[in-house]
Amino acid sequence: MKQTKTYYIETYGCQMNVYDSELVAGIMERESYLRAESVEQADIIFLNTCSVREHAEDKVHARLGVLKAQKEKKPGTIIGVLGCMAQNLRDDLLIRRPYVDVVLGPDSYRRIPDLLNERLAPQEHIVDTKLSRMEVYEGLFPARREGVGAWVSIIRGCDKFCTFCIVPFTRGRERSRTVESIVTEVQQIVAEGFKEITLLGQNVNSYLSEGVRFPELLEIVTEIEGLERVRYTSPHPQDFNDKLIAVHATHPKVCNHVHFPLQAGSDQILERMNRTYTQSHFVALAQKMRSAVPGLSITTDIIVGFPGETEADFQETLDVMNAVKFDSAFTFKYSPRAGTKAAEFKDSVPEDVKQDRLERLIEIQRQHTLEQNEAHIGEVHAVLVEKDSKKSSDQHMGRTRNNKIVVFDKGSETTGDIINVRITGAGGITLFGELA
Ligand code: SF4
Structure with a gap:
């Protein structure tokens, strides 16, 4: 019927x-x-x-x-x-x-x-609401509608149990899709006309299927003809290794942008968050990435006011920001989620202190974003055209390989084209440019 x-x-x-x-x-x-x-x-x-x-x-x-x-x-x-x-x-x-x-x-x-x-x-x-140890929706493909990029889930669930996070309880344990089904889906996406994919998972670099780990999966996916750009989100710093950095350095289709969630800078808070890495490990990895991958941008997530966070702990978060100079950051005030371990911690930070720390952190990040963006002025970047700019239908907006938004006057290009744009200015999170 x-x-x-x-x-x-x-x-x-x-x-x-x-x-x-x-x-x-x-x-x-x-x-x-x-x-x-x-x-x-x-x-x-x-x-x-x-x-x-x-x-x-x-x-x-x-x-x-x-x-x-x-x-x-x-x-x-x-x-x-x-x-x-x-x-x-x-x-x-x-x-x-x-x-x-x-x-x-x-x-x-x-x-x-x-x-x-x-x-x-x-x-x-x-x-x-039964959670499954198996379900990865093998053989079912999403109906995508718009945009120049497509999302591809490669791993579901999370085994990390950060103490502030509800995800392991709502999405269950980690399960990876097979390489074969991911490749089939990406081939279908390319046939539909998409040029860019983002591999997706709560913990994308824990991927493991039949002996294939995340860096090898990235290499396999870059072989797919017609695919121009590969991104992924979010990796966990604990599972970030030299092999993954080498893939970034050697495969031009793998975009030179890494979203690298810090969450907090002090070892004491990282331990309470159960993040399983230290400040020095995080900073060393970020510096290694920056020196191995030309033009790499690094973005992050930071939580302020986690229970027990002292002013000295917070200063260590700022120290990491000053050492890494993130290109941008999603910043949050901690709020407890019922059912998580951190919700039971008694030493919560007062709301006004959280707010003050958040504002100081945002201001530092604003300066770093501007500094990183201004460094691109005068360079020519390959830009994937996404759509009309928000402010004018005479302008396009697109994205560089390192995930910067660029706005420029239209020429003969259309949505989905990859074109060269010379960067002429930087303001906030947006770059401005002209066709090169
Ligand atoms: S923050 Fe990310 S890594 Fe940590 S438990 Fe939540 S989903 Fe997993």
């Missing part, structure tokens, strides 16, 4: 969720569900959710309130909560939000068509 039901997916949180939403779209479209252009037009609405920060959960709770009103106007609408909140807050959702029909954790998407068929006949809530 021809399917007439429509679906819409709203995505919150990290790139893994973006990928999973594309995966769910692929599953729905294989069953001939039609994609709706907006939530209002959809018969089935999925929110793919994030539990990493409280703010992300708050946004989903607020959104569910809006969807409840929509369902009252259009009875029969199916509302599904997918992803980390489904996994983490299943009981809370079922009690507080009885109008939510479907609650599915990140390892249950393969069952969506069956579950929807059950639900489309009136029944109780459909709930499946």
Whole structure:
């Protein structure tokens, strides 16, 4: 029977969720569900959710309130909560939000068509939050829609158990996809016209499948004809090794950008976070990378105000920033997540101290970003054209190999082209340029 039901997916949180939403779209479209252009037009609405920060959960709770009103106007609408909140807050959702029909954790998407068929006949809530040691969605391919780059999940879950992080509890243990299925997916992506891929995992460089580790996987992927650029995110410093640095140094398709999450600079805090590396190890690796890979940019994540962080500990985070000079940083104030080990730590840092540290850190990072970007002025970079710039349809924005955003006046190039751009200026996180 021809399917007439429509679906819409709203995505919150990290790139893994973006990928999973594309995966769910692929599953729905294989069953001939039609994609709706907006939530209002959809018969089935999925929110793919994030539990990493409280703010992300708050946004989903607020959104569910809006969807409840929509369902009252259009009875029969199916509302599904997918992803980390489904996994983490299943009981809370079922009690507080009885109008939510479907609650599915990140390892249950393969069952969506069956579950929807059950639900489309009136029944109780459909709930499946079983975590799997096996599920990597082998053989299921995402429905990608836009952009010049595609995400490819290579490993799911995380075994690191950083004390502040809920991910190992919401996404389960590490499982790697086979090389064969990754290569097949990348070949399909290239055939669809994408030039760039980003290999994706909570801990991408823990990848291990049939003896193939992450650096070898990168080398295999670069052999795929028609693929121009390979990126990955996020690696864990503990699993970053000389072989991976050598792959960066010798394979031009592997982009010269590494997202290298520091989290904190002091050994005392790193240990409490269970990050399993020391400040000196981190800095030595970053310096080794910079000297081995020309033009490498290094970006990071930093948390301030972790329980027990003293002013001296915080100064050590600033010391690392001054030593590495990150190209940019995602910076956060620590907030406890229920269910994590750090949520039980008693010595929390007062909110005003956290705020003060965050502001000081942002200011230093702002200076480093500008310094790193100004160093590119006068250079010519290969830029992959992504879209019109936000400010003017007479300008394009694109990305250098080392992941800098460049805005320049349009010539005859189109989206998806790789062209040479001379850098003429730097402001904030954006470079400005002209066709070279
Ligand atoms: S490495 Fe740490 S921060 Fe990253 S997903 Fe795993 S537990 Fe969370």
